[in-house]
Amino acid sequence: MDQPGIAPQDPPPPGRLRAFAAVIAGKAITLFARIVTAPRALWTGIEPVPAQRIYYANHTSNGDFVLIWTVLPAMLRRRTRPVAALDYWLARPLRAFIGRDVFRAVLIDRRPEQRVEDPVTLMVAALDQGDSLILFPEGLRNMGEAPLLPFKSGLYHLARQRPGVDLVPVWISNLNRIMPKGEVIPLPLICTLNFGAPLHLEPDEPKETFLSRAEAALLALRQTGGTP
Amino acid sequence: MTSPHLIYLLAGVAGILIVATIIGEVLRARIAPDGSNPVIENLNARIAAWWGMVVLLALAFLAGRAGVVVLFAVLSFAALREFLTLTSKARADHWALLGAFFIVLPLQYWLVAIEWYGLYSVLIPVYAFLLMPVVSALRGSPAGFLARVAESQWALMICIYCVSHVPALLSLHIPGYEGRNVILIAWLIFTVQLSDVMQYVWGKLVGRRPLAPSLSPSKTWEGLVGGVLTASAAGASLWWMTPFSLPQAAALALVVTLMGSFGGLVMSAIKRDKGIKDWGHLIAGHGGFLDRLDSVVFAAPIFFHLVRYGWSLT
DSSP: OOOOOOOTTOOSOOOHHHHHHHHHHHHHHHHHHHHHHOOEEEESSSOOOSOOEEEEEOOSSTTHHHHHHHHSOHHHHTTEEEEEEHHHHTSSHHHHHIIIIISOOEEEOSOTTTOSSOHHHHHHHHHHTTOEEEEOTTOSOOOSSSSOOOOOTHHHHHHHHOTTSEEEEEEEESHHHHSOTTOOSOOOOOOEEEEOOOBOOOTTOOHHHHHHHHHHHHHHHHHSOSOO | OOOHHHHHHHHHHHHHHHHHHHHHHHHHHHHOTTSOOHHHHHHHHHHHHHHHHHHHHHHHHHHOHHHHHHHHHHHHHHHHHHHHHHSOOOGGGHHHHHHIIIIIHHHHHHHHHTTOHHHHTTIIIIIIHHHHHHHHHHTOOOTTHHHHHHHHHHHHIIIIIIHHTTGGGGGOOOTTOTTOHHHHHHHHHHHHHHHHHHHHHHHHHHOOSEEETTTEEEEEHHHHHHHHHHHHHHHHHTGGGSSSOHHHHHHHHHHHHHHHHHHHHHHHHHHHHHTOSOSOSSBTTTBSHHHHHHHHHHHHHHHHHHHHHHTOOO
């Protein structure tokens, strides 16, 4: 096991018992995700090999990053941290345990007026420790009919500050039908995750051009996913 | 429920798989030892998956009625998931579809387990088909309503109703055949699946004329005729372990292999319509559970009713 990453707002490193509980909880969560959605990973643009990456995906459900995390090979999973909302994940003790100890989430504060640390700084700090990230550049969950919401600029800033890291688009299909907004019980349909070819920021590429290129790359995976 | 005949059949299947495994390995060693030939790799993946499926079936047979019912309930669940992943649905259908997975499916198999023929034969075509659209309608959303309802109903018909007729064979009461009904299941699955395998083999060896090129490029007339006849002959030759005479066994084997082939064709049409090649990904080399079950789905209810009317007291 790797040492848990220490982001600035993290508590001190957990004790052995807590770390063990986190491993067991992680296995239980991935098993549950597999039973509920039988997730299928399609590596159409890139291979699941250990390389530092930012996986960026469409966001339709709170289960999104759990699925990406589940289908990653264990070796990659241990070095991959989701970027998640601090106000949600620290709201209750159990959530805080799952968010911080199991997923080792990079917790960012969505409320600019309250936050002490810049989200991009926190994510770059995680990258500098050698970890990969899971990021939802739409920012909020997509509840509408449009397949994808316009990206926030975080992805661009990460690409500019750490240009060597692969940006891997991941299209997650069907999760909005498995767990539509407002429903409590998931419908056990098959979920497909399509991992596309990595992107990098071109020299002097403007922010808007890069973000629309990143959006197009993600949307293109929707068509080539095989099962819907 | 163990009978020497079941052991013979399982031993025979294991023998066939040993031969197939040797052929697969020899082909790989002779033609592409580095695993570069996709046809040979797929063949070996299929054979490996067959071992798994046969072991699972054998364990269920040894576990008796409960084992068989639970196994087919799980297969139904996996098949239903594959089917409903592809059908049209709206948010308004969420509760109706949850009902299919978590109420209709367990209830159907429980009724099969307690042998309540009067209810398990109408639970889906009467109660589920009438009540599920009601649940969807109560939540509004008329867009594509008929298509949504019809596709969900077909999912239930194929994946729950038809599949449940395999374990339902255990509830038939055939005079002089008490305690051996599990052989009927083994015989049905053996005959129908052998027909699928032999269609693949005949098709690869001598297949020329496509059967339905717009539905499935790999199905040929030569494969169909060769597979159906070979498997019917094999099924007929096992008449001594069934309640049937030799000509009866041959006729039933012909019916189930033909129904199985038609099932494969119908399911190919659905896959083509939905733009997919396989139903799923969980059985290596084969695709999804429905890719393997499609022929059994179409053969099982017909076989069940023929045997029920012809041989059973219930």
